[in-house]
Amino acid sequence: xxxTKTAPDMQDLSAQIEALKxxxxxxxxxxxxxxxxxxxxxxxxxxxxAEHLRAEGHKQLEMAQSTAEDYGAQAADAIRRQPAxxxxxxxxxxxxxxxxxxxx
Numbered sequence: 001x002x003x004t005k006t007a008p009d010m011q012d013l014s015a016q017i018e019a020l021k022x023x024x025x026x027x028x029x030x031x032x033x034x035x036x037x038x039x040x041x042x043x044x045x046x047x048x049x050a051e052h053l054r055a056e057g058h059k060q061l062e063m064a065q066s067t068a069e070d071y072g073a074q075a076a077d078a079i080r081r082q083p084a085x086x087x088x089x090x091x092x093x094x095x096x097x098x099x100x101x102x103x104x
Contacts, residue, residue: 079086
């Protein structure tokens, strides 16, 4: 005897709707977890980059301070070795600054 398909009844339809709800809930959970994981990865990457830049900046600052101290020591040595020349250069620099800032 041939079997004929009958129209789905309300119970079958309700079961399919519940299955769809469960699937949508699972998709929502998965998307939320993916978004959270990406956010965490982005935050960690930003923190890592900020720490790297902070360390690099600190290293550059130390190098600049060392260079400035070296130049200061060289200038002090030059003044101690040739005080007359240092006074003459200071007078010349003052004279030039005076000429540049004077009103005529």
